[in-house]
Amino acid sequence: MTVAKYAFGLYAGGFIAFLNVLTAVGFAMVNTMAGAEAFYAVTNTKLPLVVCILILATGYGCSIEITLTR
């Protein structure tokens, strides 16, 4: 992304970096939903899907924070 600034300039490069951020958020969302659907099936659809999403997302959040603070 820093190299992209070399090609596009400071502000346009920033815009592209922001689009990359949106992509990252979207992909994290889609992957979480896929994982949560599988988790939902593991619990025989007894645990609500929202709870599955929250459990998985909290797990991801905790692991990335641990990785970053190490």
Added chain:
Amino acid sequence: MVIYPFFGILAGFAGSSMQNLPIPASGQTEMANWMSFMATSLGYAVTWGPFSADYSVYMRENTGTVRLFCWTYFSLITSQILVMALGAALATCIPGSDAFQASFNASGVGGLMDQSFQGHGSAVYGFGKFIQLILVLSTVAVTIPNLYSLGLSMQNVGMWAVKVPRIVWTTIGFIVFTVAAAVGRDHFATILANFLNCLAYWYVSHI
């Protein structure tokens, strides 16, 4: 790589229900559907391009092109093509099977995995639950690079963004995607297709 045996076990149990579906009559409509689906699939693979810069492996300048191609092709086969093929093969279980249709309606892709392990006795079903749980946890490996790249990309937006620590950006992103996933939970397939189509238009143009 650790996950691969589990994918193999899943494929083995689901294999008896998979069918070789006939290809619909080829026409312009069919061709258009095929093309747009390929664009969606391509969007999934190509989107990792900008992220992969954060985890790149530097090769020597004199690395041969054949060697480079082999590495890239091998990685793409293992990471994308085989898993996508397994997903498509699981989806072929649905037509003509009421049990698979019901489980797909109840819990989507997860339901298909669950249904694959049924009908082999309770011990196999319990083992299947374990396999599914491992596959659920494997999504961590896909989401963590996203969140990590999110922090790096956000710091590139402007000089003001560098002043904020990366962990703050990651936390904000985490909150945003959790809320978004919780709100859109009932429309997974629609959201996935639309999202990947948007990405395909945007990324293919400059890769």
